[in-house]
Amino acid sequence: MNSVPTNNMDVKKQNRINTLRCLLKYDRISQPELAQKLNLSWPTVLQNVKELINLGLVHEVGAYKSTGGRKAKAYASIPDAKLAIGVDITKNHIGFTLVDLSGMVIRYTRKTRAFSSEENYFKNLGDLMNSFLKDDEFDRIIGVGISIPGIISDDGKKIIFSHALDIYDFSTEKFVEFISYPCLFINDANAAGFAEMWDKSDIDNLIYLSLSNTVGGAIIFSGKLFWGNNLRAGEFGHNTLVPNGKQCYCGKKGCLDAYISAKVLSEQADGNLAMFFEKLRCGNAEAEKVWDDYLKYLAIAINNLRMTFDCDIIAGGYVGAFLEEFARELKNYVAERNTFESNADFLKYCTFKLEASAVGAALMKIDSFLQEI
Ligand SMILES: [Zn+2]
Known part of the structure; x- marks a missing residue:
């Protein structure tokens, strides 16, 4: 996520940015170690650290013992010097997370609130955000990242459409009317994909497949989100899986979404996804059949993504949180379809089990702050 400097x-x-990012990774680190990791001279590192101390983002934490000569000073970042709020707007809920500069989630909560385009909803959003924060946190907030289940315009000023919220050409100004911090907007699956990418500096290319109440995804190419010509890249849910198959909410038939969204499972348990997995735990035969069919369709989707993008694929979203425990057969089904290897080692399960989109939206805000220090 580092940009290439030009002058x-x-x-x-x-x-300076790289120095802070490095400090944020370690509890404490000495000046020589820092210089070595960043491949910079001691004086340059010292200058950077001084500037970061002046910004209140780093402090000195004693000295390291050495075998001879002067002791090396040790430094540590102050991750909670600045905080970002992540908000996840869905049809029936609002999720809030508070994230520090290191990407650590300090707190999260989820409230039941049916989306409405009336002013009252947005006022309530602002009130809920204020009550989510503690008194000593207000001054440390750098901004808010808001995740939306829909397509956001390039300049962030408009939600072009959201099937889930049933809004079209909707101004994002409405969302920020009762929020006193700078806000950015991001598609929910892209936000979750960004969260998964956050601390994986060794991965350049990645596909995130979001298995929530709708199916979406994110394409991360060379460390950056790839948006496509119409900002719709990663809408994997509407790849055709079965010609003239089941009805999709988009109006077409046979889309991936109709076979592998979380709803396919939750519909078997009164709309409660966790309850569906509880049925699996209890060995319910009907649930096992639904789950096995689900995994077979999911394996096709995952194999198609692998063949198209040739990189690691992370399965996430609401269902992603349960895969580690329940998807024993999934890697076998994917491996059976794999043309080039006899395994499915490229398939990973999501790190963020809860509020991934809200976390990702907050991290987008943290990332833009770190790019500007
Ligand atoms: Zn569709």
């Missing part, structure tokens, strides 16, 4: 000022700024 001296950019190089200095990038070095």
Whole structure:
């Protein structure tokens, strides 16, 4: 996620950003270790650290013992010097997370609130956010990332459409009317994909498949989200899986969404996904049949993504949180379809089991803050 510097000022700024990112990874680190990890000279590191101390983002935490000569000073970041709020708007809920500069989730909550385009809903959103924060946190908030189940315009000013919220060409200004911090908007699956990418600096390309009440995804290419020409990249839910198959909410038939959304499972348990998995735990034969069919369709979807993008694929969303425990057969089904290897080692399960979209939206805000220090 680092940009390539183009001139001296950019190089200095990038070095400072990299110094803070490095400090955020460790509890404490000495000046020589920092210089070595960043491949920078001692004086440059010292200068960067001084600037970061002045910004209140880093502090000195004593000195390391050495075998001879002067003791090396040790530094640590202050991750909670700044915080970002992530909000996940869905049809029936609002999720809130509070994330620090290191990406750690400090707190989250989920409230039942049916979406409405009336002013009262947005006022309630602002009130809920205020009550989510503790008194000493208000001044440390750098902004809010808002995840939306829909397509957001390039400039973030409009929700072009959201089937889930039933809004079209909807101004995002309404959402921020009762929020006193700068806000950014991001598609929910892209936000969740961004969260999964956050601390994986060794991965350049990644596909995130979001298995929530609708199926979406994110394409991360060279460390950045790939949006497509119409900002619809990663709408894997509407790949055709079965010609003239089951009805999809988009109006077409046979879309992936109709076979592998979380609803396919929750519909078997009065709309309660956790209850469906509880049935599986109890060995309910009907649930086992539904689950096995689900996994077979999911394996097709995953194999198609692997053949198209040739990179690791993370299965996430509401169902993703249960895969580790329940999807014993999934890797076998995927491996059977794999043309090039006899395994499915490229398939990973999501790290963020809860509120991934809200966390990702907050991390987008943290990332833009770190790019600007
Ligand atoms: Zn569809």
